[in-house]
Structure formats: structure tokens, C-alpha cells
Amino acid sequence: MIDSLNSAQIAALFALTPAIDQVGIHERIGRIQTRSIKGTAKLQGLRMALSMIDLTTLEGKDTLGKVRQLCFKAQHLHDQATGLPTVAAVCVYPTMVAEAKKALVSSNIKVASVSTAFPAGQAPFEVKKLDTLYAVDNGADEIDMVISRGRFLAGDYQFVYDEIAAIKALCGQARLKVIFETGELDTLDQIRKMSDLAIAAGADFIKTSTGKIQPAATFPVVLTMLGAIKDHFDKTGQMIGMKPAGGISSAKLALQHLLLVKEVLGEAWLTNEWYRFGASSLANDLLLQYQKQVTGKYQSATYFSID
Amino acid sequence: MMSENTWNLDPALESTAIVQLNTQYELYIDGKWQIPQSATYFPSVNPADESHLSQIAQANEADVDKAVKAARAAYQNVWSQLSGAERGKYLFRIARLMQEKSRELAVLETLDGGKPIRESRDIDIPLACNHFFYYAGWADKLEEAFPGQQMASLGVAAQITPWNFPLLMLAWKIAPALACGNTVVLKPAETTSLTALKFAEICQEAGLPAGVVNIVTGYGDTGAALVAHPDVDKIAFTGSTAVGKQIQRACIGTKKKLTLELGGKSANIILEDAPIDQAVEGVINAIFFNQGHVCCAGSRLFIQESIAHQVVEKLKFRLKSIYVGNPLDKNTDIGAINSKKQLETIHNYISVGLSEGAEMYQPDCKLPEKGYYCQPTLFLDVAQSSRIAQEEIFGPVLTVQTFRTIEEVIQKANNSPYGLAAGVWTANGARIFGLSSQLQAGVVWANTYNKFDPTSPFGGYKESGFGREGGRHGLSAYLQIKN
Numbered sequence: 001m002i003d004s005l006n007s008a009q010i011a012a013l014f015a016l017t018p019a020i021d022q023v024g025i026h027e028r029i030g031r032i033q034t035r036s037i038k039g040t041a042k043l044q045g046l047r048m049a050l051s052m053i054d055l056t057t058l059e060g061k062d063t064l065g066k067v068r069q070l071c072f073k074a075q076h077l078h079d080q081a082t083g084l085p086t087v088a089a090v091c092v093y094p095t096m097v098a099e100a101k102k103a104l105v106s107s108n109i110k111v112a113s114v115s116t117a118f119p120a121g122q123a124p125f126e127v128k129k130l131d132t133l134y135a136v137d138n139g140a141d142e143i144d145m146v147i148s149r150g151r152f153l154a155g156d157y158q159f160v161y162d163e164i165a166a167i168k169a170l171c172g173q174a175r176l177k178v179i180f181e182t183g184e185l186d187t188l189d190q191i192r193k194m195s196d197l198a199i200a201a202g203a204d205f206i207k208t209s210t211g212k213i214q215p216a217a218t219f220p221v222v223l224t225m226l227g228a229i230k231d232h233f234d235k236t237g238q239m240i241g242m243k244p245a246g247g248i249s250s251a252k253l254a255l256q257h258l259l260l261v262k263e264v265l266g267e268a269w270l271t272n273e274w275y276r277f278g279a280s281s282l283a284n285d286l287l288l289q290y291q292k293q294v295t296g297k298y299q300s301a302t303y304f305s306i307d
Numbered sequence: 308m309m310s311e312n313t314w315n316l317d318p319a320l321e322s323t324a325i326v327q328l329n330t331q332y333e334l335y336i337d338g339k340w341q342i343p344q345s346a347t348y349f350p351s352v353n354p355a356d357e358s359h360l361s362q363i364a365q366a367n368e369a370d371v372d373k374a375v376k377a378a379r380a381a382y383q384n385v386w387s388q389l390s391g392a393e394r395g396k397y398l399f400r401i402a403r404l405m406q407e408k409s410r411e412l413a414v415l416e417t418l419d420g421g422k423p424i425r426e427s428r429d430i431d432i433p434l435a436c437n438h439f440f441y442y443a444g445w446a447d448k449l450e451e452a453f454p455g456q457q458m459a460s461l462g463v464a465a466q467i468t469p470w471n472f473p474l475l476m477l478a479w480k481i482a483p484a485l486a487c488g489n490t491v492v493l494k495p496a497e498t499t500s501l502t503a504l505k506f507a508e509i510c511q512e513a514g515l516p517a518g519v520v521n522i523v524t525g526y527g528d529t530g531a532a533l534v535a536h537p538d539v540d541k542i543a544f545t546g547s548t549a550v551g552k553q554i555q556r557a558c559i560g561t562k563k564k565l566t567l568e569l570g571g572k573s574a575n576i577i578l579e580d581a582p583i584d585q586a587v588e589g590v591i592n593a594i595f596f597n598q599g600h601v602c603c604a605g606s607r608l609f610i611q612e613s614i615a616h617q618v619v620e621k622l623k624f625r626l627k628s629i630y631v632g633n634p635l636d637k638n639t640d641i642g643a644i645n646s647k648k649q650l651e652t653i654h655n656y657i658s659v660g661l662s663e664g665a666e667m668y669q670p671d672c673k674l675p676e677k678g679y680y681c682q683p684t685l686f687l688d689v690a691q692s693s694r695i696a697q698e699e700i701f702g703p704v705l706t707v708q709t710f711r712t713i714e715e716v717i718q719k720a721n722n723s724p725y726g727l728a729a730g731v732w733t734a735n736g737a738r739i740f741g742l743s744s745q746l747q748a749g750v751v752w753a754n755t756y757n758k759f760d761p762t763s764p765f766g767g768y769k770e771s772g773f774g775r776e777g778g779r780h781g782l783s784a785y786l787q788i789k790n
Contacts, residue, residue, distance in 0.1 A: 018581075018582060018583045018584070019580065019581070019582040019734035020582055020584075020585070021582035021585040021586075021734070021754050023585075023754065023755060024582060024584070024585025024586070024588055024589060024754065024755070025585060027585075027588060027589075027592070027755075028584075028585070028588045031640075034425055034429065034637070035316065035637070035638050036316070036319035036637040036638055037316060037317075038316075038317045038319050039317035040317055041314065041315060041316045041317045042317075044314055045314065048314065227584045234617075234620065258314070259316075262314055262628070263628040266624075266627075267312045267313055267314060268312060270312050270314055271312060
């Protein structure tokens, strides 16, 4: 358990937060985007990306049946192909956790649950705690919480910090992912600040977005967050995970994100223990490209199941 | 959970099939390929693998004389008679042809000079095209460029370009010269003549009148003959300060106008409030762009004391993902050193640095067995009085010094005979203005480095040269006031 920070300590934390220069961020990304990922590196990258997916369904119309189907897909991405991994986790609402757990019982796939009144986070603190406890009690391995963006933008950092720390305390063995909803945080400087705050408050992963708001996991946002993870690691030796979510729907983008991780954090992060893609449609493009790489031919998208 | 931690990129070689290369190149004089009166040729070598690319004619005094005469005739009979709009048409046509052939030019630039294809494709060639487009636009607007003044062309311009940005430097020189109504004789550097010769083919294809552009290839003596020729009106040189001084001496007592763009030992300064990760990226770009063969390379890094350790650690880490190797590989960040001679110069400076007691850091990277390659190199704890901090190395070698106060860093940065460029990294706008007004440099970049644009004048203070290339200012180097 980490010692709780008071407001003076939070101010001291932010004093060490470096400025972020947007032009420089774009320049660094430009380097990554001109890299050519081909051949065996591409094949390995595609497999790696598949293994890092948090296969997600977060809709008001979700049903237990839909969740069961998603869990089947998570274990059987494309049985026509050999050598494929499974995804890392299935990500659902708290009410679906028990069903997902049951469906995945014989696999290594984790169940992640969103919580704290996802996606808006507009609920009383007590409700958020109950929300989290419900998911944990139902067996969630991972909790994806949202922060109170309004409080953060208003400068009430203590509130945001305390909230994260409290949810972390409720997680028990479950790993905590903290969702910033970067599309609402406005600037890269704010995103860097939020990264430092979430890491200090005990986040195991920092996550860009809910997927409900655009822009979401853009390269500048992800690079800014990776910078915070690197600085924390350099200072403490502690690894923090990264989860971009929302907007990464093509294999090409996913591979470039992985290269960004490799160059900015190092290869130690190239595993689903430390890196995840929050996505629903990414898996099929990865599969399509994987089969192209193996067979030399593009197959029709209809050959890949849409769950 | 599964882990597949090691992930290396496969080679991604750009094809060379697009390049049409002759086995031998003659001199391009008066719109024709002419056999050199010297009857000698020299080889052009690919520095990436030491393979032979082509044979190139070596111009002697008689050849240079022929070229200058052709340029003079073209100036008097054709080019000075054309309206600005007509000159502009030719320049636009050349620019478009260069753009059409940009892939071939990029691959050829990389083959001939060793620079990464990423740079020749994304920076050198597009910028060279843009210079022609930009000055094409000025050709019929010279009166607007200098309101209230009548401007006249100079005549025959002798232009000598360096090997670090062969086609780009050619564009910097030829585009404004032609736009202003001059004709040119250009001598490219001996190790990188091929894109200039390709450019001569483009001039032919564009139907440029004979003699307006002449390309004479050869070594330093060819350049010296060109500088010494009595019928040259203007000399524009980009290269080392030592040669620049020789040229300046040679021009004493002559009618020749001169612009020089020479060496540098530019300071890149990181203040403690800088955007640190982006500054680190900027440092990488400042010193390792084009293997450090850049006159304005940020070769002296000054880091404010309180963040020095952090910045150095970040630099070392960043160097792990710099790819050094075959310049034709699309993933290569640092390609081949331009020539064996230059590699020896760099190695010599590295041993000087070691013998001076500076701490050296080079990342673990395997260099190709053939070809001229140099690892990116940091020297830490470098003294201001150290030779590696004073002399231009022109390679991927960075010296790192720390400072405590802004006053101190300004003094140290200005404590150099050079004054080409500088970089300042800080999130504080007032400090940017404060520093940039006090740094003695022709270009100061703030929170970025090595940014070039045809609209922006470029040139140095002190022994980094005089005159400006680029922008409206670049026109004045090829014009004289006539009221």
C-alpha cells in the first residue's frame, strides 16, 4: 500500500512534471510512422498485438449472450489459422463479469471490468466504490476505472488522487487501469500531469480513453503517457502498464504503436502484462493481415467472424 | 500470459532499379556533354559498400574557361534578355521535372552520398524542388522584392557546392541565381557529383537555353580554377571555413562578389524548464541528421546542471533505437559516412576526445563490414578548451557540457569563431527571446532544430560566412542595385 499524498505533496509531484512540446511530440511520432515493419517482424508484431487485445463490448444493449459469444471469440480468434495466441482479456460492464468469468474458466484470458460509473464517471463516490466492489466480488481480474474529469480540469487534484487511491484499495488482487478520457483533457500538458497523478495514486495501468469520445488513443496522447511511464520507471524501477483504447482499428496503426512502445519504453513492455489495446474491431484487421502474411493472399473480410 | 519480448525489424531496402546511371559522365557545358580537355576521369564510389558507381570527367583550367565562356555568351545573348516571367517559366519547369523524378533523385543521392533514404526522400529532394518553385515565383517579382530600387543581375556566377546535401545545395545556389537573371557554372563536390549531373539532364529536358547552367566536375583544383577565372562576376561557396578563406583571399582586388556559407560548431542549449523528452529528440535530430555532416549541426550540447544527469541518461537510452547501417534501408537513421577521408577525420577527432580525457559513450551497434560507418558518439564532461568542443568534426559526434546560469551558457556558446546556428530548449517564451537575441548565430531554433524552408534566410555570423541563402534575402546575393 502506498502512502497517501496530501495537496502539498501533489504540488511537489507536479513541480517535477516536465512540459510537453506538441511539435516535438509530432516529430518523434513522424520517425515511428516512417519505419517499415515487414516480413517476420510484421508477423511477430501481428501476433503480439493480438495477444495484447482487451476484447471489448461496452454497450447499453449488451446481453449475457453477447458476452458469451465474445468470450468464445477471445479463445478462438480464427481457428483456421495455426499459431495464433488468444487475446489478453475480455472487457465488459460489471453486470457481465460473472458470465464472462464462467465462459473463460478454462482459459488464461482475464476478465476486465469497467467501473466507477463508466464512461462519464458522474456518480457519487459511494456509488463508484460499490460499482468496483461488485465487479471485484464477481471475479474481475482487472478494473478499468474512469477519473472524474470535471474535478481534474477544475484543479481539484486531491479529489482525483483520493478517488484513484480508494478504488485501488478496493481492487485487492485485481490490477487497476485508470482511464483518463484524454479527449476531454484538452492539452498534452494536462495528460502528462494526469499520468503522473494516476501513477502516484497507484494505477497499475494508465489508459487513454473510454472509446465513447473522440479523439481517443492518438499517437501524441499515447507518446505523452509513455513518457510518464518511462520517467516513473527511471526514478523507481517500477513498471506501469499502458493501454491505448479507442481509435486503433487497423493493424498498421497497432504495429506502429508497438514500435513506439519498443523505442520509448523498451522491449520489456512488449507483453500483455504491460501493454494492452482496448479494441473491438482491431482483432479482425490483425487476423486479416496475419493471414495475408502467412498465405500471401488477402482474404475477404467475411471469412473472419464479427463477434 | 505470453511474452515475446525481442522484436527486431526486418531489412526494408529501397530498390535501386529506378536509377538510370551512365558508366561515364562528361562535362555539361553549353547545353552539351563535352569530353574533358584534361582527358581524365575519376571514380564515384558508393560509401555504403565501396562499390564503383560511375566515371566522372575531371575539368581542368581549359574546361573551366570553356564553361565560363559558355555562361557568359548565354548571359549576354539569351538569359539577360528574357523577362522575369520567362525565366520563371523555365524554373517552374525544372522544379516540376525534379518532382517527377524525385524517387530516382532520392535513391541516387543515397547511393552517391551515403545518406539514409528516409532523409533524401523526405527532406533533401522535396526541399530542393521547393527551392526551385520558390525562386521561380520571385523571377518576375524582383521589383516587389526590393521596392523603390532598380535591381540588375550580376552576370556569370561560379558556384561550388559541398558533399553533404548535394542536390539541395545545388538548388540553393542555382535557383536564385537563375531567377535573378544570372547564368551559372557549378562545380559539385567530387564525392557527390551524380545528382548534379542528373540535374544537367533535367535542364536539357526542360529546354533551358544552352549555357545558362554548366556543370564542371572535379576536385579542389577545378574549383580553384573556377574561382580564379577573371570573367566570373560572382562566387558562391558552401564548404569548410579553411577553403572559404582561400577563396576570399583569391577574390581580393577583383570585381568578384562573394557569398560564403562555411563551417559551424553550433550550440544546442537545454534549460531546466525544457520539454525534456522533446529536447532529447531535438538533440538527436540536431547532431545525427545526415550523419552529422551538417554545417549547422548542433554539435555542442549544453545542459543546465539540474537536469544534466537525466538528459544524458535519456540520450543514451534514445541511442539504443537509432538504426545505423545501409542507407538504402528505409529504417536507417544514420547511414554511411560520405567518404573514407571524412571517416578518418572523424576517427581522428574521436581519438583526440579520448586523449583529452572526455568520457565517451557509444551504443552497442553492429556496423556493416564494408563501407564507411561510424557509431553515434557522445563525449561527456567535455571542457570548453577541448579541441573536440572547438573544432568542427562534421560527423555523428556530440560534445556535452553543463552550465549553471544563462549568462554562463551564452558566454560559452558564443566562445567560438563560428556562428552559424544555435538551438534553445525551454518552455518559457521570455527565455527564448532573451537567449536568441544574445546568441551570435545566423539561425536560432527554439524548441526545434534543423528546420529548413526556402522562405527562410540561412547564413552565418563570424567565420561561418557571410551573405544569406534562401528567402527574399537570398535574392540580394545575385543582384546589384542600379538606380
